[in-house]
Amino acid sequence: MTGCTEIRGNEGWAAEMATIRDVARAAGVSIATVSATLNGTKNVSEELRKRVLDAVGHVGYAPNGIAQSLKRGTTRLLGLILPDITNPYFAALARAAESAASARGYTVLLCNTDEDAAKESEYLRLMKTQRVAGLILALTESAPEYTAGLVEMIAVPVVLVDRVAPGAPWDSVASLNADGARRAVTHLIERGHRRIGGVFGRDSVSPIQERLAGYRTALEAASLSFDPGLVRLGCRDSEAARKAAQALLNLPDRPTAFFTSNNQVMLGVLQAVRNHGLACPADVSITGFDGLSWAEVMNPPMTTVEQPAAMIGDQAVELLLRRLEGAADEPRHVRFPTEFLVRGSSAKPPPRLAQVVAGAGRRPAKPS
Amino acid sequence: MTGCTEIRGNEGWAAEMATIRDVARAAGVSIATVSATLNGTKNVSEELRKRVLDAVGHVGYAPNGIAQSLKRGTTRLLGLILPDITNPYFAALARAAESAASARGYTVLLCNTDEDAAKESEYLRLMKTQRVAGLILALTESAPEYTAGLVEMIAVPVVLVDRVAPGAPWDSVASLNADGARRAVTHLIERGHRRIGGVFGRDSVSPIQERLAGYRTALEAASLSFDPGLVRLGCRDSEAARKAAQALLNLPDRPTAFFTSNNQVMLGVLQAVRNHGLACPADVSITGFDGLSWAEVMNPPMTTVEQPAAMIGDQAVELLLRRLEGAADEPRHVRFPTEFLVRGSSAKPPPRLAQVVAGAGRRPAKPS
DNA sequence: GCTTCCAAGCGAAACGTTTCGCTATGGCGA
DNA sequence: TCGCCATAGCGAAACGTTTCGCTTGGAAGC
Structure with a gap:
């Protein structure tokens, strides 16, 4: 019984699906009429409509989306290409996008590039053969010479x-x-910090570049000079961030606070601080970025810049559907404000270090 | 310029894609030959192969997957239906599944049911019209009378x-x-707890039912009686869990520890404990379930049962592709062991309460 | 009673592939 | 030299829809 009756394995599974022909035959009408009835593209007598609908239920018909897409020359598929769905920020974005898409009758194809341009290009090829109607894309690379090729x-x-x-x-x-970055760094400065380390992720993407710019802006606004020795770029994961922070902590005149460019980096920095025998926030303050519900239950609860991930995902679908409906005006660039949440990970610098800094720095810090 | 030149908005975007006809014309062969060349289904002379490949590059041809699917009668699409991608456990599962699928040439359609049976059924209908080749499904409901309908x-x-x-x-x-649940509860018992609250999620799905069973098993193994008054089922979110835990904490003979059935619930319970003016683990111990990297940086670091989410996602694709390749043997049921990580959120009960418990309980607890 | 018109329904082409069966070409053995 | 076979390449049908334009039949207008 377990091997003889099964001539072709798939037969039991892939049940022969009913086609529009079957419906037409069952209802005693032409397939054109069935199509017109189901799509409401033409007037159909009430009696016939009922007969068709009955037939649909009877034969268990579900339209073949593949054939529809081919004939109509368009699909209801949206490609969603993200670095990593495991990152809570992108998960929230994906969730909102999927929800908005599905509410409008679209289905989402999920792709994780892992920040790898080769995977990204492979996925783009795939999306092309799948003939997706549109694409929501988090690039692996923001440089114009890279994106020009994609365009x-x-x-x-x-x-x-x-x-x-x-x-x-x-x-x-x-x-x-x-x-967002400016606010976080300004907050650290207002708490009394003068030497603020910056640990950043891959700076080939715009958010990191912008956060770095915000970091500098905050320093400038406080008339603090930007010290490149205090900044580490390109930390791909928390391990890299840990090492970077470790190096900064070994500096003779070590930072009393860290601005970190995302959650993974924040974790690495926190680890480095602890490995160094220091406490957060007593010895070193840290601010995070991205925001996610866990930051507030961490030890200590983390001061972070929160991004409205769900709004971003939702708005992306909104804009995409506008285009799909034919809008051909100038590209729109929507920017949402971040939320800055002060929690336990940022405090005043320890007095002795504030002294040292005051002594060593160009501008003596007023004890606040 | 902004309105007159644009007769049809879409025209600029949806560039007229090259078809296999265009390739055939460019290479000076028939479309049958192009197809045979590209798919390697027939011998083609080396010279012609080169000519065809050149033509493909020249006209920028990408096969129309829609037409292929229609003709072949099968797609390379896999449906992935999950409660909520925002849950780190499901995110990790999805990530692994997508990765495995894409490595084998399949694309993943993502759906979030939100634990809503109506949405689930809507998505199933959608997957059917998209003609997905197979489905990876986290049910909203484990009851046979429900699943029988789906089958x-x-x-x-x-x-x-x-x-x-x-x-x-x-x-x-x-x-x-x-x-996994048994080990967590046993651990609490070994730490000296006798009244262990159980706060669970929706018990209409098998994991929760099984975790409840494990909770009881651990109690029985320690000759502790199961007290239904200490258990709360059906906490859909952390807010519900918070209320449930609050009620348990108001009991005259309150629990000294909580077993929680997932991370959301754990968060709610932790909140309730704190709102009640108690500390974890000094006053109340807590264990979590699901596991995710943030548990270890929480305050306190949480003792949790970790699930191998990535292995589950990976294995699911593996099994699915077996079926797609025709395997028709008995259903396989793969179960992976969990990992139990003892961290800071579980400790001995405070002595005075251990006393009270000893006085009130049926079996006096030996002070360990 | 004839024409005209309209609505309802139908037949067939087309979307871009794959694949089956056919033709043509050339090499080889007898 | 002839016939045969293998092989490269081709033509056309088919997958399941949508849609255009046609037919049909009955009601309305004269």
Whole structure:
């Protein structure tokens, strides 16, 4: 019984699906009429409509979306290309995007690039053969010379999320990263910090570039000079961030606070601080970025800049559907403000270090 | 310029894609030959192969997957239906599944049911019209009378993840939930707890049922009686869990520890404990479930049962592809062991309460 | 009673592939 | 030299829809 009756394995599974022909036959009408009835594209007598609908239920018909897409020359598929769905920020973005898409009758194809340009290009090829109607894309690379190549290979509407690309003819949705970073660093300065380390992720994408700019802006606004020795770029994961922070902590005149550019980096920095025998926030203050519910239950609860991930995902779909409905005006660039949440990980610097800094710095820090 | 030149808005975007005809014309061969060349289904002279490949590059041809699917009668699409991608456990599962699928040439359609059976059924209908080749499904409901209905409406191979369905003719992949819960509760008992509250999520799905069973098993193994008054089922979110835990804490003989059935619930319980003016683990111990990297940086670091989410996602795809390749043997039910990580959130009960418990309980607890 | 018109329904082409069966070409053995 | 076979390449049908334009029949207008 377990091997003899099964001539072809698949037969039991892939039940022969009913086609529009079967419906037509069952209802005693032509297939054109069934199509017209189901799509409401033509007037059909009430009696016939009922007969068709009955037949549909009877034969268990579900329209073949593949055939529809082929004939109509368009699909109801949206590509969603993200670095990593495991990152809570992108998960929230994806969730909102999927929800908005599905509410409008679209289905989402999920892709994780892992920040790898080769994977990204492979996925783009795949999306092309799948003939997705549009694309929501978080680039692995913001440089114009990179995106220019993509522009000509993508033939459908695109909305960029998180990472923007100057010059690309696409809509984009992102946070006001520079402002978020500026607020976090300003907060640290107001708490009395003068030497503020900056540990950043891959700086080939715009959010990191913007957060770095915000970091500098805050320093400038407080008439503090920007010390490149205090900044580490390109930390791909928390391990890299840990090492970077470790190096900064070994500096003779070590930072009393860290601005970190995302959650992974924040974790690495926190680890480095602890490995160094220091406590947060007693010895070193830290601010995070991205925001997610866990930051507030951490030890200590983390001061972070929160991004409205769900709004970004939702808005991206909104813009994409506008294009799909034919809008051909100038690219729109939507920017949402971040929220800055002060929690336990940022405090005053320890008095003795504040002294040292005051002694060593160019501008003596007023004890606040 | 902004309104007159644009006769049809879409025209600029949806560039007229090259078809196999264009390639054939450019290479000076028939479309049958182009197809044979590209798919390697027939011998083609080396010279011609080169000419065809050149033509492909020249006209920028990408095969129309829609037409291929229609003709071949099968797609390379996999449906992934999960409660909520925002849950780190499901995010990790989805990530692994997508990765495995894409490595084998499949694309993943993402759906979030939000634990809503109506949405689930809507998504199933959608997957059916999209003609997905197979389905990875985390049910909203494990009851046989519910799943029986689904079995007959789904005509493609299915692999259940996380939630299993007794009686359904489908493969499944999940954790050994009962064992994980048993270990966590046993750990609490060994620490000296006698009144252990249980706060659980929706008990209409198998993992929660199994974790409840594990909770009871651990009590029985320690000759502790199961007190239904100490258990709360059906906490859909952390707010519900908070209320449930609050009620338990108001009991005259309150629990000294909580077993929680997932991370959301754990968060709510932790909140309730704090709102009650108690400290974890000094006054109340807590164990979590699901596991995710943030548990270890929480305050306190949480003792949790970790599920191998990535392995589950990976294995699900593995099983699904087996079926797609024709395997028709008995349904396979894969179960992975959990990992139990003891961290800071579980400690001995405070001495005075251990006293009270000893006085009130049926079996005096030996001070360990 | 004839024409005209309209609505309802139908037949067939087309979307871009794959694949089956056919033709043509050339090499080889007898 | 002839016939045969293998092989490269081709033509056309088919997958399940949508849609255009046609037919049909009955009601309305004269």
